[in-house]
Amino acid sequence: MTQPPGFVDLKHEDYVCRLHKSLYGLKQAPRAWNERFTTFLPSLGFKSTFADSSLFVKIVDTYVVILLLYVDDIIITGSHPQAITEVIQALTHEFDMKDLGPLHYFLGIQIVQNKNGLFxxxxxxxxxxxxxxxxxxxxxxxxxxxxxxxxxxxxxxxxxxxxxxxxxxxxxxxxxxxxxxxxxxxxxxxxxxxxxxxxxxxxxxxxxxxxxxxxxCGIQYIRGSLDLSAYSDADWAGDPNDRRSTTGMVVFLGSNPISWMSKKQQTVSRSSTEAEYRALSTTAAELDWLKSLLSFLQISLAEPPLLFCDNLSAIALTCNPIQHQRTKHIEVDVHFVRERVAKQQLHVQFVSSTEQFADILTKGLSAPLFQTHYANLRLNFSAPELEGG
Structure with a gap:
């Protein structure tokens, strides 16, 4: 390696340092590798996005190549096999890499490609x-x-x-x-x-x-529409320790769940309407992020995302610009869901509690109801062949 600034030998400025320990074994090795790799990708025509710093996309004419990087593990896919091969060859020429073929195992997740899609x-x-x-x-x-x-x-x-x-x-x-x-x-x-x-x-x-x-058990992803929809729910004051509510949300791309969350809210809600309204705001923010990510992948939505909620009062708050006495204490940033609805960038629709898919993410359920929502999330069983280590 070159002599570091401040420690250059003035008598031998052209000398280099000899490493006694492999760079891969140092604590800063993953960061150094990531910086070196991400610096090289633009030369191949890839661009990064603020939505996900580890996702890179190359768009040429009518085809697209997508690269996902996690430290030194890489997934490459795209719409043109020859373009994917050219990217792999360029990376192999620049770095010491090994092509493991079709994706079967990645970071502890098994992927099985079948006639129905991906499991x-x-x-x-x-x-x-x-x-x-x-x-x-x-x-x-x-x-x-x-x-x-x-x-x-x-x-x-x-x-x-x-x-x-x-x-x-x-x-x-x-x-x-x-x-x-x-x-x-x-x-x-x-x-x-x-x-x-x-x-x-x-x-x-x-x-x-x-x-x-x-x-x-695993998730079966199938081919289908590219419409975004989401289910938002909240269990008001459900935590007996601090009386905070739990937000549950699940986002679907077509009929496939792609994002879900079960998280306690940061403040105590004074009513079930407020708890549900905060959950709507959290889900709307997730939909905003997914829309920007899909746009970067050259996927356009034909319709605004559809957000389902089982609380009519919370839905009314998203459409009513008047600040009521009972909601004036809610933080301004939570009201941005109202702005999305006003601009018709988001549609909020009522759904009955029995069909609220996010219910499984806010509370423990009885076995029959749990099995119903289990199926709603496209969870099923398979017997994939184990690969990797």
């Missing part, structure tokens, strides 16, 4: 997690948490191994990338990382028992 799962990850927690032979259960039950911060005795608790919960967080059905249950146990109780660990074990029963 994404983390079956191997679940098996490794059950083995690590010694729950591989546990008794399975039908739901990841007790119906309509909330965890208390001081329920029972402190758990004697908080390190193991944090390790398991952290692993479960990564599993929610392909398992929206456990998002709410994982959201609950994540709140007690600092001081877990025995009851909290029992909740973690129930999630693992549910995973034992649904090891082969």
């Amino acid at each position: 994404l799962s983390q079956d191997k990850y679940v098996t490794d997690l059950l083995t690590k927690s010694d729950m591989l032979l546990s008794k399975p259960c039908a739901t990841p948490c007790l119906p309509y039950n909330r965890l208390l911060s001081n329920d029972g005795k402190p758990f004697n191994n908080p390190t193991m608790y944090r390790s398991l919960v952290g692993a479960l967080q990564y599993l929610t990338f392909t398992r929206p059905d456990i998002a709410f249950a994982v959201h609950q146990v994540c709140q007690f990382m600092q001081r877990p109780m025995d009851s909290h660990f029992m909740a973690v074990k129930r999630i693992l028992r549910y995973l034992k029963a649904t090891r082969g």
Whole structure:
């Protein structure tokens, strides 16, 4: 490597430094590699976007090539096979890379291409997690948490191994990338990382028992329309510890779920209308981001996104520009959903509570209702061949 500024030998300015440790083993290696790689991509015609700094797109005439970078793992796809091959050859010539062929395994996620589309799962990850927690032979259960039950911060005795608790919960967080059905249950146990109780660990074990029963579960993505729609829900004052509400939302591209969230709101809502209105604002922001991302991928929406909500009062707030006495305390930034509706960039529509897909992300449900929403999220079972490590 060249001599660093400030440490140049004046007698031998043309000398270089000899590394005693591989650059790949240094702490700053991933950042250095990412900077080197992203600096080279523009020379191949790729452009980055503010919507996602790890996503690069190359557009030439009628075809597009998309490259996704995560540290040193890369996915390349596009609409023209020859253009993809040329990009791979250029990258291989510049960097020491290996082409693993069609996508089967990426960052712990298994991808199976079948006649219906793509099937994404983390079956191997679940098996490794059950083995690590010694729950591989546990008794399975039908739901990841007790119906309509909330965890208390001081329920029972402190758990004697908080390190193991944090390790398991952290692993479960990564599993929610392909398992929206456990998002709410994982959201609950994540709140007690600092001081877990025995009851909290029992909740973690129930999630693992549910995973034992649904090891082969994943999301099936099929071909369809490119219309954006979303379901927004909130459980008003559902947390007994601080009385904050939980926002649940799921976004569909056509009939395929592409984004979901179960997250506690930052402030206490004074009514169910306010809680639902805040959830609408959060979901509208996610739709804005997805619209900009799709636009960068040269995908145009024929119609404005459709946002479903099961609270008529919250829907009325999105259409009514008058500041009522009961809503004047709500922060200004939450009202931006009203601006989107006024400009006809977003349509908000009522949906009955029985057809509210996001209900599974705000509370624990009974087994029959849980199975209904489980199917609504296009979760099903498959037996994909395990690949990778």
